[in-house]
Amino acid sequence: MRRVVIGATAVSMALSIAACGKAGDDDNDSGSSGSDNKSIGLLLPDSVTTRYEKFDRPFFEAKVKELCDDCDVQYANAAADPAKQAQQMSSMVTKGVKVIVVSAQDSAAIKSSIQSAVDKGVKVIAYDRLAQGPVSAYVSFDNVKVGQLQGEALLASLGDKATPKAKVVMINGDDADPNAGQFKAGAHKALDGKVDIAYEQSGLWKDTVAAQKMSAAITQLGAKNIAGVYSANDGMAGGIANTLKGAKISGIPLTGQDAELAGIQRIVAGTQSSTVYKAFKPQADAAAQLAVNLLEGKDIKSLATSEVTSGSGDKVPAQLLTPVSVTKANINDTVIKDKLYTVAEICTAEYAAACKAAGLQ
Template identity: 80%
Template sequence: MRRAAVPVLVSALALTAAACGKAGDDNDSDSGSSSGSGNKSIGLLLPDSVTTRYEQFDKPLFEAKVKELCSDCSVSYANAGADAAKQAQQVSTMVTKGVKVIAISAQDSAAIKSSIDAAVKKGVKVIAYDRLAQGPVSAYVSFDNEKVGQLQGQALLDSLGSKATPKAKVVMINGDDADPNAALFKKGAHSVLDGKVDIAYEQSGLWKDSIAAQKMKAAITQLGAKNIAGVYAANDGMAGGIATTLKGAGISGIPLTGQDAELAGIQRIVAGTQSSTVYKAFKPEADAAAQLAVNLVEGKSIDDLATTTMTNGSGNKVPSQLLTPVSVTVKNINDTVVKDKLYTVDQICTSAYAAACKKAGLQ
C-alpha cells in the first residue's frame, strides 16, 4: 500500500524474492563468523511463527545474502513468537551483544518504539523489515502494501464478475491493527471495493486462523449463509480458517482472497476453495534488507538502495525501498510461484490435489 514502488520481476513477470511454526515459539540463533559480537554484527528480529514465510523463507534468505555480501559479518536471530514484550527484550539483548545493525519486523510497530529509541541512542542502526516500525529507523524495506490491498480487492471483484454489485454482501476480515501493514492492506482494498460491493461485515482476524474462523462464523450468523457473495481475507493464514468455516456452513463457490502465497493457500486456489492470493516474493525483500544491513554495518551509503521516503507512525521520515506485489490466481500459478521456484509442482500437487492440478494445467 504505497507509492514509488521499486519494481522487481517475478522471474520475467514480477518479483524474485509478502509468517512459520507456532505462536509463542522463541527461536534464537547466531550464524556467521561470531555470535553477534564485533564490528560487523547484524541482528534479525522477526515477529511470529504462525505466518510460515518468516522462518521458512525470510530468515535463511537474509542470512545467506549477508554471508554472500560480507564474509566476516555475523547474524544473530530471534523470533518474538507474537509477543511484543518479548521482542522488546530481544532488541535489548541484541544491543547488549554488541550488534551494530538490527533488521526488525515489528510485532507491534508502536510498542517497539521505545526499544528502537534506546538502541539508536547506543549507536545501533535499525532497519524496519516488511513492517514500518515507529522510531528513528535508518531504512525501511517492504512491498507497496497499499497496492497489495488493491490487488486483493480487484481479485475479489474479478472473481465475482457480474455478481459484483452495490448490493452484493462481502465479509472483510482484516489483519492485526498493531501491524501498520494491516491498515495499508485495508486502505487499498477499500479503495477498490467501496461502492462496488456492500462490505456488510468487517472485523480484524488478528492474523490468526482461529480468530478469523470465529469472525467468519459470526458473519454467517449475522448475514445468513445464502447472502454472502464473497470474503476478503487479508492473508492466507486467516483464509485457511475462513475456508474451513465456509465448508462447515455448506458455503462453496464464493471468492476468498489471501496474501503471502503460502503453500496451503496455493493448494486451496488449485482446489477452488480460495480464489486468489498476493505473491510478495520473499527473496528480493530479504536480499534488499541484507544489502541495506551490510551497507550500514560497513558505513556505506544507502541512497542508491532506499530511493523513496515513507513517514512512520511517530513522524520519522524513513528512506525506503518498496517492491512490487503480484496477484496470483489459478491461471498464473505456473508463471509466478512455480516459475520462481518458490514451490515445485510436486509440492503443490500432492495426492489430495492431483485431480485439481491436472484440471488447472499443473503437471
C-alpha cells in the same frame, strides 16, 4: 500515505536450505559474541506465518554471507510476543550487534526499544512492517497496492455478481501491524461503491479468530446472502475456508496474501480464489544489502529511493517492491516459475485431480 513504487526485478527464487532454530530462541549461527563490528541482527515477529522461518530468514542469512563473508547474523523470533521482541532487541544491543533488521510484532510498542538501540549507536532497519521510531531504512512491498490487488481479484472473481448490493465479508489483519491498515485501505479503494461491505472485523492474523468472525458474519447476514469474502492473508483464509465448508457455503470468492503453500493448494482446489505473491528473496536480499551498507558505513540513497512516514511521524528512506496477484490461471507463471514451490509440493495426492484440471502436472 503516498508512496512511490519501485518495480522489483524479475526474480529467480532458488530455495536455500538453512537450519531454523526453535521459534523464539536466540540463534547465533557463527557462535560469535557479536562484540566486533561485523554483527547484524535479524528479529522476526512470529513463527505462525510460514514465510518468516521458511523463506525470509534463510534468504537474508545467505545474502549477508554473500556480501560479507565474515559477518555474523544473529537471529531471534518473537513468537508473536511484543515484550519478548523488545527483550531480544535489548539483548542484541548488549551483545554489540551493530545493525538490527526488525519486523515488528507491534510497530508502536517497539518504538522505545528502537530509540534505545539508536541512542547506543545501533542502526535499525524496519523489515516488512514499518516500525515507529528513528529507523534508518524500511524494506517492504507497496502495501496499499497489496490490498488493492486483493480487492480487484475479488471483484474479478465475482464477475457480473459484483454489484453495490452484493454483500461481502471483510476480515482484516491485526491493527497493531501498520501493514494491516494499508492492506485495508487498498482493499476499500478497490471495493467501495462496487460491493456492499456488510461485515468487517479484524482477524488478528489468526486462523482461529478469522474463523470465529466468519461464523459471526454468517449468523448475522445469512449463508445465502454472502457473495464473497476478503481475507487479508492466507493464514486467516484457511480458517475462513473451513468455516465456509462447515456452513455448506461453496463457490464464492475468498482472497488471501503471502502465497502460502496451503493457500496455493486451496486456489487449485477452488476453495480460495486468489492470493498475493510478495517475492521473499528480493525483499530479504534488499534488507541484507542495506544492513551490510549501514554496517560498513556506506550510503544507502541509491537503494532506498522512496520515502514513507511512520506512525511516529518519522520520515524513513524506503525500498518498496511490487506485489503480484495469483489466481489459478497464473500459478505456473509466478510461484512455480520462481521456484517458490514445485508442482510436486503443490500437487500432493489430495490435490492431484484438481492439479490435473488446472494444468499443473
